[in-house]
Amino acid sequence: MVQFNTARLDAAFAALSDPTRRGVLEHLGRKDASITELADRFRMTLTGMKKHVGVLEQAELVETEKIGRMRICRLGPRRLEDEAAWIERFGRIWDARFDALDDVVEDLKRKEQAHGRRKGKRIRPR
Amino acid sequence: MVQFNTARLDAAFAALSDPTRRGVLEHLGRKDASITELADRFRMTLTGMKKHVGVLEQAELVETEKIGRMRICRLGPRRLEDEAAWIERFGRIWDARFDALDDVVEDLKRKEQAHGRRKGKRIRPR
DNA sequence: ATTAAACTGAACCATATGGTTCAGTATATA
DNA sequence: TATATACTGAACCATATGGTTCAGTTTAAT
Structure with a gap:
């Protein structure tokens, strides 16, 4: 039987337990986005959205890159x-x-x- | 496209984000158990385990029935x-x-x- | 009738979560 | 160079989470 990485499962399921974060994943599935774009779309402060993105990054579901003054977010390698x-x-x-x-x-x-x-x-x- | 029940997804993913609760689900997959049995197996107080079972019940992943002085827990209808x-x-x-x-x-x-x-x-x- | 077992509920605790505001820094644009 | 944009970090807030202890109640066993 396969052995699961507990901490990773914990993080991923926790990341998925929030509707905003599931929404962000779906959005990034269609198109990369900056923090500002995501914050606008989900009607939230930049800081608030950045936290959500941070959670998704921790779970390795999203990766981000700072380009100029903006940080673009895209889906991470994990499926x-x-x-x-x-x-x-x-x-x-x-x-x-x-x-x-x-x-x-x-x-x-x-x-x-x-x-x-x-x-x-x-x-x-x- | 299928429409998801957000609150239900929230609850289920949150329930799955804890290793003890995933363990309880696997345990109940093999055999129904009382709160005491689960508390023993996962080295936790009765009260602590009861909370976990409560979370699983809220997410409709587990259902329980009080029989005599003990409450037996079994897998719920949702798969x-x-x-x-x-x-x-x-x-x-x-x-x-x-x-x-x-x-x-x-x-x-x-x-x-x-x-x-x-x-x-x-x-x-x- | 006592005593033990199994659960229950309230209260408490430390830490995490999901948000905010406010005060910056860094980068683009005019 | 001045101003606006985009993010960042610290601090704060209310509520939730994952656990505990303690003081019951109900049911079973002796």
């Missing part, structure tokens, strides 16, 4: 592969859990039929 | 589909972004050949 992988693995665990539960249900059904009894069934929760 | 979808979409945007960049590079290459010049190339970052 959220680890985060996708973690979630995918969780999905498999989740499936296994509820498949196992289905097996139990199946097993109960068979016993019911064998003994001619009847009980409430719990099926895979929605 | 992190929306979070996976958001990340996947980001991946596509990311690809498009760097594919566009590759086009620029290709374009530059053609011009270089045409003019017989030579310049540093920026290729798709690692």
Whole structure:
């Protein structure tokens, strides 16, 4: 099984937990931008936006470069592969859990039929 | 394009940003557990663990039921589909972004050949 | 009927987060 | 050279987070 870098996952998921930062990522997906442009678009002070960009940089999701008097921001090299992988693995665990539960249900059904009894069934929760 | 529930994404990503909570999710994937069991396993007070479970419940990733004097915790109905979808979409945007960049590079290459010049190339970052 | 186990809630603590304002510095532009 | 633009850093603020302790309540076991 793959081993995850905990601190990196922490940072990336935390970075993604804010709507402004997700918005910045989507924006940078379309077009590089300066701090001023991002601050305008997300109606926030320069300083506030700079903090968000800082969080995204820490998580390595964005990289920035100072050009003249402005700092341009662009998407970083990470494509959220680890985060996708973690979630995918969780999905498999989740499936296994509820498949196992289905097996139990199946097993109960068979016993019911064998003994001619009847009980409430719990099926895979929605 | 799919519309995401912002508050839900916020809550889920925030829930995933803590290693203890990710651990709890993995644990519950294998086996339901009481607060005490989880607190023991993650070396934390009952109260501390209860807070984590509360966060996971808020994000609808875990559900709990009080049985007798203990509260059992199990995986909730959500499989992190929306979070996976958001990340996947980001991946596509990311690809498009760097594919566009590759086009620029290709374009530059053609011009270089045409003019017989030579310049540093920026290729798709690692 | 006691005692132990399992949880719950309030209060506290240190640190982080998401924002702001204000006072700079550095770079472009007129 | 003077002025405007773009950012930067420090300080502040309110609220959230991740933990703790302590004092209960409810339920189970002896």
